[in-house]
Amino acid sequence: MRLFKIILGVAVVGILGFLGIKEIIADPVYFLELFLGGLTRGSIYALIALGYTMVYGIIQLINFAHGEIYMIGAMTALIVASVLGLWGWNSAVIVILAFVFAIVYSCAYGFTVEKIAYMPLRTAPRLSALISAIGMSLFLQNYVMLAQTSEYMPFESLIPDFKFWEPFSHIITSVEMTIIVTTVIVMILLGILIKFTKIGKAMRAAAQDKIMASLVGINVNRVISTTFVVGSATAAIGGVLIACHVGQINFYIGFLAGLKAFIAAVLGGIGSIPGAVLGSLVLGISESMFTGYFWSEYEDVFAFSILVIILIFRPSGILGRDETSKV
Amino acid sequence: MEPILNVKNLTMNFGGLKALDTVNIAVEKGQIAALIGPNGAGKTTFFNCITGIYEVSEGRMEITPPGKSTQELKGLKTNVVTERGLARTFQNIRLFEGMTVLENVMIGRHCRLKSGIFSAMLRPSSQKDEEKKAVNDSYKILEKIGLEQYVNEMAVNLPYGAQRRLEIARALATDPFLLLLDEPAAGMNPQETKELDDLIIWLRDNENLSILLIEHDMKLVMSLSDNIHVVDYGKKIAEGTPEEVKSNPDVIKAYLGDESEDA
Amino acid sequence: MVTKKEIKLSFFIGLWFMVLTFPIMVIKVNTITNTVIFRWPNLLWVGIVCFFASLIWNYLLRMKEEKKKADTKDDIPIVHRLLQNEKFKIPFLAALAIFFLLYPFVFSMYHTSILISALIYVMLGLGLNIVVGLAGLLDLGYVAFYAVGAYTYALLNLHFGISFWVVLPISAVFGAIAGTLLGYPVLRLRGDYLAIVTLGFGEIIRIVLENWDDFSNGPRGIGNIPAPSFFGHQFGQHDSVIYIYFIVIGLVLMTIFFVNRLENSRIGRAWIALRDDEIACQAMGIDKFKTKLTAFTLGATWAALGGVVFAAKTSFINPMSFTIWESITILCVVVIGGMGSAIGVIAGALVLILLPEYLRAVAEYRMLVFGALQVIVMVFKPEGLIRSVRKIYKFKKVKE
Numbered sequence: 002m003r004l005f006k007i008i009l010g011v012a013v014v015g016i017l018g019f020l021g022i023k024e025i026i027a028d029p030v031y032f033l034e035l036f037l038g039g040l041t042r043g044s045i046y047a048l049i050a051l052g053y054t055m056v057y058g059i060i061q062l063i064n065f066a067h068g069e070i071y072m073i074g075a076m077t078a079l080i081v082a083s084v085l086g087l088w089g090w091n092s093a094v095i096v097i098l099a100f101v102f103a104i105v106y107s108c109a110y111g112f113t114v115e116k117i118a119y120m121p122l123r124t125a126p127r128l129s130a131l132i133s134a135i136g137m138s139l140f141l142q143n144y145v146m147l148a149q150t151s152e153y154m155p156f157e158s159l160i161p162d163f164k165f166w167e168p169f170s171h172i173i174t175s176v177e178m179t180i181i182v183t184t185v186i187v188m189i190l191l192g193i194l195i196k197f198t199k200i201g202k203a204m205r206a207a208a209q210d211k212i213m214a215s216l217v218g219i220n221v222n223r224v225i226s227t228t229f230v231v232g233s234a235t236a237a238i239g240g241v242l243i244a245c246h247v248g249q250i251n252f253y254i255g256f257l258a259g260l261k262a263f264i265a266a267v268l269g270g271i272g273s274i275p276g277a278v279l280g281s282l283v284l285g286i287s288e289s290m291f292t293g294y295f296w297s298e299y300e301d302v303f304a305f306s307i308l309v310i311i312l313i314f315r316p317s318g319i320l321g322r323d324e325t326s327k328v
Numbered sequence: 329m330e331p332i333l334n335v336k337n338l339t340m341n342f343g344g345l346k347a348l349d350t351v352n353i354a355v356e357k358g359q360i361a362a363l364i365g366p367n368g369a370g371k372t373t374f375f376n377c378i379t380g381i382y383e384v385s386e387g388r389m390e391i392t393p394p395g396k397s398t399q400e401l402k403g404l405k406t407n408v409v410t411e412r413g414l415a416r417t418f419q420n421i422r423l424f425e426g427m428t429v430l431e432n433v434m435i436g437r438h439c440r441l442k443s444g445i446f447s448a449m450l451r452p453s454s455q456k457d458e459e460k461k462a463v464n465d466s467y468k469i470l471e472k473i474g475l476e477q478y479v480n481e482m483a484v485n486l487p488y489g490a491q492r493r494l495e496i497a498r499a500l501a502t503d504p505f506l507l508l509l510d511e512p513a514a515g516m517n518p519q520e521t522k523e524l525d526d527l528i529i530w531l532r533d534n535e536n537l538s539i540l541l542i543e544h545d546m547k548l549v550m551s552l553s554d555n556i557h558v559v560d561y562g563k564k565i566a567e568g569t570p571e572e573v574k575s576n577p578d579v580i581k582a583y584l585g586d587e588s589e590d591a
Numbered sequence: 592m593v594t595k596k597e598i599k600l601s602f603f604i605g606l607w608f609m610v611l612t613f614p615i616m617v618i619k620v621n622t623i624t625n626t627v628i629f630r631w632p633n634l635l636w637v638g639i640v641c642f643f644a645s646l647i648w649n650y651l652l653r654m655k656e657e658k659k660k661a662d663t664k665d666d667i668p669i670v671h672r673l674l675q676n677e678k679f680k681i682p683f684l685a686a687l688a689i690f691f692l693l694y695p696f697v698f699s700m701y702h703t704s705i706l707i708s709a710l711i712y713v714m715l716g717l718g719l720n721i722v723v724g725l726a727g728l729l730d731l732g733y734v735a736f737y738a739v740g741a742y743t744y745a746l747l748n749l750h751f752g753i754s755f756w757v758v759l760p761i762s763a764v765f766g767a768i769a770g771t772l773l774g775y776p777v778l779r780l781r782g783d784y785l786a787i788v789t790l791g792f793g794e795i796i797r798i799v800l801e802n803w804d805d806f807s808n809g810p811r812g813i814g815n816i817p818a819p820s821f822f823g824h825q826f827g828q829h830d831s832v833i834y835i836y837f838i839v840i841g842l843v844l845m846t847i848f849f850v851n852r853l854e855n856s857r858i859g860r861a862w863i864a865l866r867d868d869e870i871a872c873q874a875m876g877i878d879k880f881k882t883k884l885t886a887f888t889l890g891a892t893w894a895a896l897g898g899v900v901f902a903a904k905t906s907f908i909n910p911m912s913f914t915i916w917e918s919i920t921i922l923c924v925v926v927i928g929g930m931g932s933a934i935g936v937i938a939g940a941l942v943l944i945l946l947p948e949y950l951r952a953v954a955e956y957r958m959l960v961f962g963a964l965q966v967i968v969m970v971f972k973p974e975g976l977i978r979s980v981r982k983i984y985k986f987k988k989v990k991e
Contacts, residue, residue, distance in 0.1 A: 063783050076615065083620040084627050102614070109611050121652065121970045128727055129969045131783055132926055135731075136965025139919060143959035148615045148633075154622045263787060298802045305791030312784055313776050379874060410876035422871035424864045426931065428981045434857075435864045439876030441857050445885050448856030449849045459856070467986055480983045502876050 006314060024294060033172060035293040036286060041177040041246065043285020044184035048239030049262035050269070050277040051191065052111075052232025058208040058272035059228050061127065065134035066114050067236060068259020069141035072252065074107040074237030075244040076145060079156050086157070096159045103237045111233030112226055114141075120222070138256075146252040153251045156244040180242045187235055188278060195274065200227055208272070257301070261288075264308040270318030279319060330392040332357050332538055333378070333414075333506055338387035340370075340377055340562075347373045349562045350387070355506065355555075357394060360532055360539045362549045364573075365559040366582060371542040372419055374559070375508055379416055380406040393505050394536075411439045415504035417495040419511045419542070423483040429494055430479045433466040436501025466501060472535075473497040473527065489520040496527070500535070507531065509541040513548050521548055528552055550574070558582065597649050605642035612637050651971050670934055671980045691840060695833040703836050707904055709944040710839045711897050716924040716936040717846045718893025723922065724930035724979075725859060726886035727866030728778070729786040731918050732793030736891040738800065738913040739769045740898020745813040745908055746806075755819035755903055759896065766895025770888035778883045793918055800910040812909025816902050835904050842896065850933050853889075855982045862886050863931070916958070923961045927968050929975025938977055 025032045049071050056064045078099040085095045118137040122130040158176060166175040195201035206214040207224045215221045243258070244250045261284065269280025284304065291303045311318065331354035340348040348370045355361045363371050376382045378389050378401060389401040393413050401409055415436070424432050441462055447455040470476045473493050478486055483494060492512055499507060509528075513521045525548055531537050543549045549556065550570040558566040558573060560582040566573055573579055616633045620626070673679050695703040715737065722730045743762040747753040753761075777788045800807045807813070818831040819838060826834050853859045861882045864872040873879050902908050920943075928939020947957040968975060 061783075063787065073615070079622070080614045080618050080620050083622055083625075084618060087625065087627055106611070106614065113607075113611060118966045118970070125969070125973065127782060128729055129973050131729060131786060132922070133966045133969040135919065135922070136962045136969070138962070139958055140962030140966065143956075143962060145615060147955065147959060148612075149619065154620075156622070260787075260790070264791075267784070267787075299798065302795050302798050305795050308791055309776070309788055312780050312788060316780060316784070381870060381874070405878070406870075406873035407876045407878050410874060416874055418871060418874075422868050424867040424871065426863050426867050426979075426981075427860070428983075430984055431860055431863075431981060435860055435872070435875050435877070438857060438861055438864075443857050445853070445858050445889065448853050448858050451852060455856075462857070463984055467984075476986075479986065480981075482981070498875065 020294075021290075030172070031293070035289045037173045037177065038293075039286030039289030040282065041173075041180050041285070042289060043265075043282035044180050045239045045243045045246075045258070046262045046265045046285050047184055047278045047281035048187065048235045048242070049258060050266040050281045051235045051274065052229075053259075053263050054266040054269070054271055054274060054277040055204070055228050055232050057266070059204065059211075059225055060119070060123070060130075062119060062130050062134065063263065064119075064229075064232075065131070065259070066118070066137040066141055067111075067232065068255035068257075068262070069138050069145075070107050070111050070114070070233045070255070071236040071240040071258060072250070072255030073110050073141065073145065074103040074233075074240035075156070075250045075254065076149065076240075076252075077106040077237075078103040078159070078241040078244065079154060079250060082157065082159060092161075099159055100238070100241055103241050104234050107233040107237030107240070108230045110141075111229040111236075115226060115229040120225075138259075142252050142256065149252065151252065153249045155249050156247070158245040158248060159241070160245050176242075176246050180246060183238065183242060187238060191231070191235065191274070194231070200224070204228055261304055264304050267308060268311050268318055270320040273318070273320045276318055276320035283319070330398060331355055332392050332394070333540065334388075334390045334392070334398075335374075335378065336388045336390070338374070338377060338389065339385045340373055340382060341385045346562050348377065348559075351559065351562070351564045353557050353564065353567075355538055355540050357538055358532065358536075359554045360528065360541070360552050361555045361557065362553040363540060363542045363557050363559065364544075364546075364549055369559045369582075370562040371559060372510055373562075375416055375510055375542065378409070379414060379508070380404050380409045391506070407439065410502050410504075413503070413505040414508060415499035415502045415506075416508035417492075417499050417510055417512060419514065421491050421495060423491060423494060423498070425482070425484045427483060428480050429475060429483055429486065430463070430466055430470065432483050432494060432498050433469055433501045434462055436469075436498040437462045437466060440503055469497050469500050473500070474523075489516050492516065492520075493524070493527070496531075500531075505536075505538065507537050507539045509539060509543075511542055511544060513543060513545045521545060524548070525552060593646060593650065597646060601642050601645035601649065604645040605638045608641035609634055609638045655971060667980055668977045670938075670977055674934075695836045700829055700832050703832055704904075705945065705948050707832070707836050707839050708948075709941055710836075710843050711901055711904070712921065712924055712940040712944045713843050713937050714839070714846050714900075715894060715897045715921045716928065716940045717843075717850050717933060718890050718897065719921050720925050720931065720933065720936045721850065721853070721862070721893070722886050722890035723925050724932070724936070725854065725866065726862040726883060727782070728883060728887060729782060730789045730887070730890065731786050731915070731922065732773075732789035732791070732796075733890070733894055733921055734913045734915070734918040735773075735789075735793040735796040736766050736769055736894035737898040737901070737917065738796055738910075739766055739891075740895030741902040741908045741912070742800070742807060742813075742898075743895065744899045744902045745816050748816060749813060755817070755899070759899055762895045762899045763892050766892045766898075767888050769895070770891025771884065773891075774884050774887040778880060778887060790915065790918070793913075793915060797910050797913050797915075800913070807910070810909060810911070812907060812911075814907045816906045816908065818906065819903050835900070839900055839904075842900065846893065847933060847937075854933070858882070858885060866931075920961065923965060927961075927964050927975060929977045929979060930973075932975060932977055932979035935975045935977035935979065939975070 049067065052067045052070070053064060056062060056067070081102045082095050082099040085098060114137055118133045119130060122133055160176050160179050163175045166178060195204060203214070203219045203224045204227065206219055207221050211221050262281065265281040265284040266277045267280070268284055269276030269278070284307065287307070288300060288304060292300045333353070333355040335351065335353045338348055338351045339346065351374065353363070363374060365371055373382065377384050380401065384402055390398050391401055391412060391414065392398045399412065401412070404412070424435060427435070441458055443455040443458055467476065467479065470479060473496060475490060475493055475497060478490060483491070486494060496509065496512065513524050516524060528539060528541070529552065532539060553570055556568065556570060556573045557564060558579050565578045565582060566576045568576070613634065616637055617630050619628045619630060673683065694706065715733070719730065719733050722728050722733070740762040743765050744755065744758045747758050747761065773789070773792055777785055780788065801810050803809070818826065818835060821834060861872070861877045864875065864877060865879060865882055869879060924939045924943050925936055927943065928937070929935025943961070947954045
């Protein structure tokens with residue numbers, strides 16, 4: 002079995018590598034475009050995947066409603082920007098306020114969702130919590146659809162075309178550049194939060210062992226809430242950025258993006274934060290290559306196939322550790 | 329004669345931690361053996377290793393069922409180990425909450441029955457007979473253990489002591505030759521413990537069973553056991569009759585701590 | 592009763608939700624015409640509704656805690672008590688039989704057609720109940736097997752002119768094969784991964800059906816699927832609806848019959864044991880993987896049967912009928928009706944499918960309510976509307 006896996010792996014990498022090099026030599030600019038497009042896409046996945054992986058690390062739950070939090074972030078930004086735009090506010094102020102409101106509201110939703118749908122089920126079987134999560138996701142989607150609209154809403158890009166970026170903009174637009182740079186900054190901030198702050202340490206402790214953490218005086222409920230809030234904040238940033246990039250949103254964008262981000266988190270090793278980032282970038286870039294060189298209509302099939310393959314051959318993901326169930 | 333369970337040099341690593349380190353334990357036919365040791369010594373890990381829940385790092389685990397040849401347990405799946413004749417109970421009670429007491433016992437019969445999905449749907453007479461026999465056998469086991477008054481109760485609604493006994497009944501239903509009991513007296517009151525003591529002896533004498541138990545209640549262990557194995561920090565430190573173990577200086581040290589270190 | 596503290600808390604929760612829902616509930620933007628409408632009354636409604644919802648929520652949570660402490664025995668649901676009562680059972684079942692027998696002759700074709708849809712959901716729900724309710728495997732791609740059945744009939748009929756009755760067993764076999772093929776790799780995974788992978792698989796099937804034009808005719812779908820024939824006789828449109836109605840009734844009865852037998856069999860008990868505790872289950876000598884696979888495959892078989900009936904009923908299928916929302920709807924039927932409880936699932940299917948059909952005004956809120964109900968049921972009543980009751984065995988006293 003092991004030998005089989007190795008041979009299979011080498012064969013796949015070999016064929017792809019061969020084809021890849023051929024294609025790159027044929028049209029290097031196209032390859033670069035695909036690569037950077039994939040990087041952008043991967044950055045967005047990473048911003049969402051963080052929430053999945055942190056929540057999973059701490060309460061072992063796939064937060065199905067996480068994609069919806071991301072959608073609500075984008076939706077709030079759209080609403081705030083439209084209202085302020087109509088009132089004729091300065092565009093720089095609009096950008097800042099749209100981001101601030103999107104983040105604050107996503108955090109508030111994330112916090113509330115946890116209190117309603119997950120906290121009462123802390124000791125229940127995992128299946129119950131998972132079903133509750135699916136219910137929450139369904140509810141939030143329909144709530145936004147009914148309160149707003151089921152149509153696509155055009156999203157005026159909040160990010161201007163920077164002057165200084167003009168020389169490079171034929172390869173990577175300033176929106177894409179902004180997405181990548183913002184993601185890097187968010188990752189660094191998050192790294193600092195988790196490594197060095199008190200709450201970050203508490204989060205790591207609770208992820209290791211909730212009972213032990215509560216014995217040494219950590220308020221586990223507060224830690225879980227914080228995890229949801231932090232995850233929601235990064236998802237909101239991702240939501241606003243992608244809306245700027247794509248130029249339109251609707252109530253449904255969270256579903257697929259959430260799934261893809263979850264796949265990325267599993268690919269990297271669920272529960273691991275660097276894993277989520279790595280998995281997102283790998284998924285984003287390989288998806289971009291797949292659609293660029295093969296069939297674009299099977300993009301989602303490709304992502305799901307990656308998930309299935311990863312789960313069968315290496316369920317712990319690229320950076321995850323094997324776990325032994327406790328008896 | 330071959331011991332019915334013969335574990336040689338069993339080693340279990342979790343990452344860098346050696347939960348069990350070259351442990352040798354043998355159980356003779358018809359024996360009540362006990363495995364004791366301080367908390368975290370690796371007793372439950374030992375059970376999990378021989379029942380195939382953990383993948384063992386090193387060592388051999390041989391069984392010799394009465395009237396059969398010697399077999400190796402290493403690498404077998406948990407359910408196959410049970411089929412070979414080892415049945416266990418759990419320290420933290422793990423009954424099937426969505427089922428009645430009788431059905432819990434019938435689950436134990438599962439591996440001794442054959443009927444599959446089609447016979448369940450079509451119910452030929454062979455399936456009906458088998459089902460009827462399973463129900464009756466399970467009821468008889470409940471009678472032996474003294475739980476027949478609860479037969480149709482949901483398992484979760486039973487009093488604590490009865491839940492522990494139901495775990496034993498369920499294990500018995502798999503027709504084992506060796507019964508592994510993980511702290512069967514935990515949380516029981518003195519009266520319940522006394523009854524358990526009688527039950528275990530009765531099982532050995534009348535059901536042709538050998539028993540290996542993990543227990544913290546020293547009074548119970550000393551009165552029951554023919555042979556006691558002591559482990560500490562994953563290593564076996566002593567073996568012998570209750571009298572021998574009681575007076576073994578290593579055992580006293582393990583339980584009371586080394587006094588020279590205390591100062 | 593409600594304490595002052597709770598009222599105060601609920602007041603703040605009401606305020607919290609007013610702030611929380613403000614941008615989405617109150618402001619409505621139209622980015623095309625660039626207009627903004629403020630719907631201030633919504634703010635008030637949210638506040639009032641959330642205040643009372645919070646009061647009820649806290650009260651129910653407290654009741655749940657008290658019930659846990661009191662350690663009372665669970666009451667047997669009223670339906671089961673009635674069905675155990677011999678005096679009531681026979682007239683009740685007879686009335687039910689007469690009702691369903693006469694239904695298509697009393698009510699119009701429209702109503703019959705709606706009931707057929709609901710009954711298909713009963714079948715699907717009972718099938719999924721085996722997977723989710725009994726074996727505890729969360730399958731979010733159940734609709735894929737439903738599609739397998741529907742497309743099997745549509746394509747076999749289109750290319751080879753094979754009739755409904757021949758396809759029915761063939762599709763069951765195809766469903767079982769599809770279930771085994773998918774189940775084999777994924778059932779080794781932990782439960783929550785299984786949910787995602789099956790969801791992914793369901794989507795893959797739909798996307799393939801949408802894009803593989805030569806095979807499935809893409810999004811345009813396949814039309815002119817014939818209704819079932821009666822020994823070679825093809826009914827007119829009206830009679831054919833009635834005929835399908837009775838076929839579905841027959842299939843539902845068959846499903847109930849088999850599911851009932853399975854539930855109290857060696858295999859059925861193993862499923863429940865697996866759901867309750869995987870490790871203990873294996874320690875009792877049950878092969879975890881094999882047992883999971885039988886449940887998964889059997890569930891898939893039932894979905895495929897449902898798919899054939901669906902295709903025959905609508906006479907037109909396209910990939911849009913097999914979206915993830917279909918899977919979620921069937922899951923709702925099982926979860927809200929009562930996981931593991933056949934009667935619960937039947938009631939759940941009839942209520943959840945028929946109610947939105949007849950209450951057109953609230954039909955658009957259907958999914959919203961489904962989502963909310965899933966959360967509420969899981970939090971307060973995880974056993975569903977009508978919980979399952981295990982079989983009672985009778986014994987003669989041997990002792991005494």
